[in-house]
Amino acid sequence: MADDKHIDAATGTEFKGHEWDGIRELDTPLPRWWLWTFYATILFAIAYTIAYPAWPMIHGATRGMLGWSSRGALDKELAAREAQVAPIRKAIAETPVEALPGKPQLMQAAVEGGRAAFRVHCVQCHGSGAAGSKGYPNLNDDDWLWGGDLATIEKTIFDGVRNPDHAATRMSQMPAFGRDQLLTAAQVDDVVAYVRTISRQDRLGAAAQRGAKLFADNCAVCHGPAGHGNRALGAPNLTDGIWLYGGDADTIHQTVWNSRQGVMPRWGDKLDKATVRMLAAYVHSLGGGEAAPVVATAKGAGDAGR
């Protein structure tokens, strides 16, 4: 092969044997450093597949000698982050929720932490903006079933609503007046008419007047004589502009006939104390948060429904 015809005179290098329009390609050898680099990359690749997970097997893949895994790396990152915020979480867990506003930095950390936790645990029902939907309260407004101060919100989140397994849970049991035949169909209609009146949606008519009597006998024990509700019992204020299920006559009729039994998990079982406290701080910060109960009681019970 290496006869004179195949050697380029100027460089002494062999030709490849191709020719295009008189241009011939030299078989120039690779630089030595290039070749060594090439071998080094091969060695690196072999070492890499030994050290790290690489070869697919029937069930999974080789694990690699270093024991590295992307899940493990994530865990490590999460643990590092956890360790970073641990002192803050500890401080929040050790500070009673009423005392949080007195420590603005801690309160801010709690609100931000609560915002993150809310995205994970609460948005499924209450929505990403905490605006709720039918049957799931809007947490932005100033209407609270159980109370809107920090401690009360925290207790509501911690114990949940209508969890039969826990004595401490928020429990309000409105009878199914129609279904359980506590009231006749006509009586339910009258009560609905009356509720429409006290919420200033309808004028006072004959049905509503009949309903007033029924309301005083059946409903006032929880919702109060004027229908302002009772937070101690979780009885909603029926005179305001906010309806959890709806304020139109049909929906109120359904509510009175069947009752409503909305539930919320007992988050105290699922989340640590600091997270629940942060959630309370976040919910309180949304705009409807109320001052501590001492102030609320000082203002008078008549204000409680507002």
Place this chain on the structure above:
Amino acid sequence: MPPFNPLPLWGRNRRAHPIMLMPAGSSDLYERRKGVYPKAVDGFYRRLKWAVMVVTLTIYWVTPWLRWDRGPYAPDQAVLIDLAHRRFYMFAIEIWPQEFYYVAGLLIMAGVGLFLVTSAVGRAWCGYACPQTVWTDLYQHVERFIDGDRNAQIRLAKAPWTPAKVARRLLKWSVWLAIAFLTGGAWIFYFADAPTLQQQFWTGTAAPVAYATVGVLTATTFVLGGFMREQVCIYMCPWPRIQTAMLDEKSLVVTYKDWRGEKRGSLKKAEAHPGDYGDCIDCNQCVAVCPTGIDIREGPQIGCITCALCIDACDKVMAQVGRPRGLIDYCTEDDAEAERKGAAPRPVLRTLLRPRTIAYFTLWCGIGLAMLFALGARTRIEISAQQDRNPIAVRLSDGMVRNAYTVKLRNMEARPRPMAVTVEGLPGARLWTDAMTRDEARPVLAATVPADSVAKLRLFIALPGAGPQRQDFRFAVRATDREGGGDSEPARFERPQ
């Protein structure tokens, strides 16, 4: 059995690489570097260079240590680029990131300033003030101090590596390295409080980026100033090319006045044939002193950084042989033509005033004045408002509708300022924050914004539930201290459909 060959692809040919077969020097892709050993020289321009070196190096090393009292809320370093807090301090001026156009303006001024300097005095930047020139000059001075002048340096370069040479080299490189370290070290002090950072630096508690920066700049200073030198100017730097394009026939360049100098000849020859020879005695001093190793007598060239050391060298020789100075001198191309035809040399200063330089100067001043005006008139208070989008509107228990806004108040002064936020265009609107209850809502909300920072407020406005679905209004802020000032920002109030 053939011996094990780890390089089969290579070994099959068993021939040297084509490059090695080429005749030495004939077809190298790169020109071999010639050693440059500039000779020491004294004279007007050399002294000017010393002065420029002292001034520029002093500015570089002293500036971070200057203090400037800005009160208790801002750093007291006169010149500080605070990247962590995104502030740039320069004496009485403080620049926020959104005001970066001032820096852009400064860069434009620097650009126009270079145009001005280039059109007036040619490559004066290259010859006197460029860091590469200044540090190379400093390094060469160190080199002469340790190795001796040009001839001694050439001898030493050719000498074998005896212990004495190694010792000299190590000494020289150590001094270079020390200068390089001081150079790289000073840079970081522009980016943090200098005394604090120095202490942190030596106790090992400074940020890793500080050490990395010092390391990189030390290395580049050492290599560029000690070894690459004129190669940077000739091969690496784009500026000579740009400047070459910007020079015209009225720009000052270092000129060898060939009509006076040619034909070159030694004093002896000139004495023997007085009529045949010019003023140049071919002593090669202009080449010996040149820091880029060129021969200026070959005419203007890209290697000439117009440091004018050859002018000093030639003037000295001319004085010794009793001929007038200025055989090599600053001269414009036009003047060179005139002189060639017999005109008298024109004073250098006369060449500076011409339409092009005046136009550049006017432009430069105009940009500067515009920036000063803008700096004087800029507002130091700003407000921005962002409406909550999820949910946009919240119906309250009394039937009213509440909107929430994240309002940012920006106080760009280095002292806390009391401010008042109001709403314009929403009659009866009252404001409250998430730290207040709705009962405390008021038409004017007072807030004290800390010095040199942005205060973030979450503001609520509640309006009756009945009304237009959308109302445009403005958030307004004004400072309630003596100085006053204010800003406003459009926003909108929305009701659920």
